[in-house]
Amino acid sequence: METSRLDSINRRKFIQIMGAGGVVLAAQPLVGCAGNEGSNSAPDQPWHVAGSGYSDPLRRALSYAILAPNPHNRQPWLVDLNSQNLTIDLYCDQSRKLPDTDPFDRQILIGLGCFSELLTMAAMEDGYKVDAEWFPQGTSEAKVDNRLVAKFRFIKSNVSSDPLFKQILARRSSRIPFDTEKGVKTETLQDLVSGLGDVQFTNQPSRVKALRKITTDAITVELNTDSAWYESVHLTRIGNSEVAANPDGISLGGTMMGMLKLFGMMSREKMMDRNSTAFKQGLQMQVDQMQATPSYVWVTTSANTRRDQLNAGQQYVRMNMKAAELGLLVHPVSQSLQEYSEMAELYKQVHKELNATGNQRVQMLARIGYGEASQPSPRWPLDSRIRNS
Numbered sequence: 225m226e227t228s229r230l231d232s233i234n235r236r237k238f239i240q241i242m243g244a245g246g247v248v249l250a251a252q253p254l255v256g257c258a259g260n261e262g263s264n265s266a267p268d269q270p271w272h273v274a275g276s277g278y279s280d281p282l283r284r285a286l287s288y289a290i291l292a293p294n295p296h297n298r299q300p301w302l303v304d305l306n307s308q309n310l311t312i313d314l315y316c317d318q319s320r321k322l323p324d325t326d327p328f329d330r331q332i333l334i335g336l337g338c339f340s341e342l343l344t345m346a347a348m349e350d351g352y353k354v355d356a357e358w359f360p361q362g363t364s365e366a367k368v369d370n371r372l373v374a375k376f377r378f379i380k381s382n383v384s385s386d387p388l389f390k391q392i393l394a395r396r397s398s399r400i401p402f403d404t405e406k407g408v409k410t411e412t413l414q415d416l417v418s419g420l421g422d423v424q425f426t427n428q429p430s431r432v433k434a435l436r437k438i439t440t441d442a443i444t445v446e447l448n449t450d451s452a453w454y455e456s457v458h459l460t461r462i463g464n465s466e467v468a469a470n471p472d473g474i475s476l477g478g479t480m481m482g483m484l485k486l487f488g489m490m491s492r493e494k495m496m497d498r499n500s501t502a503f504k505q506g507l508q509m510q511v512d513q514m515q516a517t518p519s520y521v522w523v524t525t526s527a528n529t530r531r532d533q534l535n536a537g538q539q540y541v542r543m544n545m546k547a548a549e550l551g552l553l554v555h556p557v558s559q560s561l562q563e564y565s566e567m568a569e570l571y572k573q574v575h576k577e578l579n580a581t582g583n584q585r586v587q588m589l590a591r592i593g594y595g596e597a598s599q600p601s602p603r604w605p606l607d608s609r610i611r612n613s
C-alpha cells in the first residue's frame with residue numbers, strides 16, 4: 225500500500241470536502257493501512273501473500289480463491305480441508321448472506337462460482353486438475369443452506385496453466401465514473417467476452433442510454449428502500465479502524481473517512497437519514513458513475529438453477545480478469561437484477577432491454593470503461609475461512 229500517496233489524496237479530498245461544507249462518500253473504497261489502528265494484519269494483506277509461504281497445495285490455491293469478487297465483499301466461503309486426500313469441501317457461510325438484497329442467495333452463489341473458478345485456475349498453475357462435485361447433498365431453490373456447495377478433488381496431472389491466472393492479483397471492481405471521452409471499441413468487447421458463451425455486451429449509444437437510465441433508477445430505488453439500503457449501511461465500514469476490524473462489506477477506509485467520522489460528518493446514522501448531506505451526496509455520486517458509462521456487459525443464463533448461478537460466476541470472473549488484461553475497468557451494477565418487490569418493475573425492464581425471455585435470467589450486469597485502477601479491496605485472512613484449521 226502506498227501510504228504517502230493515499231495520505232496526500234486523502235488530505236486533498238478532505239480539504240475540498242471541508243471547504244465545500246459537505247460530506248462525500250468516497251468513490252473508491254480506500255483500504256486502511258497495516259496495523260495503523262489496532263488490527264492484527266492489513267486488510268489488503270491476503271493480496272500480498274497469495275501463493276507464497278504455503279507448502280500445502282490446497283492452501284496455496286485457496287489463498288488465491290479468497291480474492292474472488294463477491295457481493296458486498298461478504299466473502300461467503302467457508303471450507304474444510306483434507307490435505308491427505310487432497311479434497312476441499314466448500315460451504316456457504318450462513319452468517320454472510322444478504323437476505324434483503326439477495327433473498328434467494330442467488331448473488332451469494334455467483335460469488336461462490338467466482339471463488340471456484342479462481343481455485344481451479346490456481347490449482348492448475350500448480351499442476352493439479354480439479355474435479356468438482358456440485359451440491360453432493362442436494363440443494364434448495366429457496367436458500368443456499370448449510371449443505372455442501374461443492375467437493376473439490378485435486379488430482380496431480382499434466383494440466384497447462386490458464387492464461388488468465390496472471391490477472392488474479394490485478395482484477396478489481398471499479399466504482400468510479402469512467403472516461404466518457406474514450407469509448408470501448410467493438411473489437412475490444414468481442415475479445416473481452418470471447419469463449420464466454422453466456423456473456424454479452426453493448427456499446428451501442430441507444431442501448432447504453434437505456435441501460436444508464438435503468439441502472440440510475442435502480443440505484444435510486446435501492447437507496448430509497450429501507451430494508452435494502454439499511455442492509456448495506458450496516459455493512460459499511462467507515463474509516464481505517466473499522467475496515468481493519470472487519471475487512472469485508474462496503475469499505476470506506478482512508479484517513480479522510482476517519483476524519484469525517486471523527487467530526488461527526490459521516491456515520492451510519494447520517495447515511496440512513498435521507499435528508500442528510502451524506503445520503504444525498506452518496507446517491508449523487510452513484511448516479512454520476514452510472515451516467516459515465518460507455519459500455520456494458522452482462523451474463524444471461526438459459527435458466528436460473530443453482531448450477532446456472534455458479535456458472536454465471538465462473539464466466540463473470542473470467543470476463544473481469546480478461547478486462548484487467550485489456551486495461552478495462554469493470555463495475556457490477558446489480559440493483560435492477562435483485563428480487564425484492566420494490567425492484568420488480570426495473571427487473572422487468574432490464575430483462576426486456578437485454579432480450580432475456582422465457583426462463584432466461586440476467587445474472588450479472590456491469591459497466592465497462594476506462595479509468596484509473598483502484599486499490600485492492602479488503603479480505604479476511606485465509607485461516608479465518610478454514611473451518612477445520
Ligand SMILES: Cc1cc2nc3c(=O)[nH]c(=O)nc-3n(C[C@H](O)[C@H](O)[C@H](O)COP(=O)(O)O)c2cc1C
Nearest residue numbers: 293294295296297331334335396397556557558601
Ligand atoms: C454477484 C455480485 C454482485 C455484485 N454487485 C455489485 C454492485 O451492485 N455494485 C458494486 O459496486 N459491486 C458489486 N459487486 C462487486 C463486489 O462488491 C466486489 O467484488 C467486492 O466488493 C470485492 O471487491 P473486488 O471485486 O474489487 O475484489 C458484485 C459482485 C458480485 C460477485
